Amino acid sequence: MNILLATHNFLPYHVGGTEIYVLNLAKFLTQRGHNVTIIAAIDLNIANEYDVEYEDNNIKIIRYLHDNLTVLGVNYKTIKTKQIYAKYSTAHTNSYGSYFENNHFDILHINGFTAAIGLDLILSLKSKIPEIKVVSSYHTPISDPKETLTLGNTFKEQPQKINYVADGLSYRFNLPYWFTEKITPFLFSNHLNILPAIFNIKYYIKLNLDAFQQLINITDEWWVYSEGIKEVLSAQVKLEKIKFQRHGIDPIFFGEKNLAKGSHKFLFNGRLLKIKGFITLLKAWVNLEDNGLKELWITGTPNCNDKVIKKLLKKISLRKDIKWLGNLSQEQLAQIYLQVNTVIIPSEWYEIGPLVFHEAIASGCTVIASNIGGCKELTRYFYGSTTSFKTGNVKDLKNKISQQPSFEKGTTKNKPTDFKIHFEIMIQQSEIYS
Numbered sequence: 001m002n003i004l005l006a007t008h009n010f011l012p013y014h015v016g017g018t019e020i021y022v023l024n025l026a027k028f029l030t031q032r033g034h035n036v037t038i039i040a041a042i043d044l045n046i047a048n049e050y051d052v053e054y055e056d057n058n059i060k061i062i063r064y065l066h067d068n069l070t071v072l073g074v075n076y077k078t079i080k081t082k083q084i085y086a087k088y089s090t091a092h093t094n095s096y097g098s099y100f101e102n103n104h105f106d107i108l109h110i111n112g113f114t115a116a117i118g119l120d121l122i123l124s125l126k127s128k129i130p131e132i133k134v135v136s137s138y139h140t141p142i143s144d145p146k147e148t149l150t151l152g153n154t155f156k157e158q159p160q161k162i163n164y165v166a167d168g169l170s171y172r173f174n175l176p177y178w179f180t181e182k183i184t185p186f187l188f189s190n191h192l193n194i195l196p197a198i199f200n201i202k203y204y205i206k207l208n209l210d211a212f213q214q215l216i217n218i219t220d221e222w223w224v225y226s227e228g229i230k231e232v233l234s235a236q237v238k239l240e241k242i243k244f245q246r247h248g249i250d251p252i253f254f255g256e257k258n259l260a261k262g263s264h265k266f267l268f269n270g271r272l273l274k275i276k277g278f279i280t281l282l283k284a285w286v287n288l289e290d291n292g293l294k295e296l297w298i299t300g301t302p303n304c305n306d307k308v309i310k311k312l313l314k315k316i317s318l319r320k321d322i323k324w325l326g327n328l329s330q331e332q333l334a335q336i337y338l339q340v341n342t343v344i345i346p347s348e349w350y351e352i353g354p355l356v357f358h359e360a361i362a363s364g365c366t367v368i369a370s371n372i373g374g375c376k377e378l379t380r381y382f383y384g385s386t387t388s389f390k391t392g393n394v395k396d397l398k399n400k401i402s403q404q405p406s407f408e409k410g411t412t413k414n415k416p417t418d419f420k421i422h423f424e425i426m427i428q429q430s431e432i433y434s
Contacts (some may be wrong), residue, residue: 008114
């Protein structure tokens, strides 16, 4: 079959859980004899490094190879606020249609839902190839307009029934949800060009919810990776359309013994963002004694534009118990895990089923994770090698870090699986791929 895997960004220019998943899915499908193409948004400065595959007034498309896989990089030349929420514009849909005029795909597998990789792409292909099947993977909280699945400006999981406008206002302006819920009825429902975007929030959020509803209507099959998201999605999608299996990981994380020794080593492997709990982690760490008994290893480099994080990075710069690892390949990361005692996953949004959690367990590490979303679910699933702390609570995280050296590790009964097993199970369940 000819398969188009669509994702918001892709390697080597963006590295994250979704990108790693799509890479391994593409390899798996290729090995099974399918013709696979990946399509993802790409920055203009990167697109300019390549020969143009297609270009008009709306989009620029380039082609490159990554790991012997064909990748189409798409750059939107212009994009309006309305389009960001609606995931659609007639002009860009027509541009995609022109590019794909002579292409045929049997399956479009959506792994991200954005303006560039959204309804423009889906509707153009459905128009050209009515028989194409659409599979959607729920990797990030795409059903929530603010993409966190948390309640307003709190660290609580979003309830099933919610006023999304009030939720968005609460989140954006750090206001109590009960208050924004009361003022929401007085906001304009129609779009008024003369007003700033915030006064049109009710209109924009409706566009966003309508876009996700269109994705539901178009999608023939959903792939999900946590029980929690299966429940969230089942409020709008028939259960028989939802296929569930916990994430697989690269086999390089299996088979070798954890060799951590000396001071207790903690690892943070994630983006340096507030939503990833990085601020909470740094605040907890600076309140711990720098005594040589523990170390915090952080993947990446200490570069960040967030003002709060920059201040905290300056504050910790003289500590002797923090080590920056730089940007790592998957192979390098696998070796780092084997030198680490505990992985900290302090996320403050609804992680679906973070790969880092599975990688840590497979590598013989214990895990400290926030008690929300997929992190909370995996803490229970891998019970015996995990502990949780109250999301966003600096004191609780500090206490859990202090207690961790005495925590027995490697005792969970449930084990992670590799990508091959994961994909085999998903394909077996699928009515589209099988």
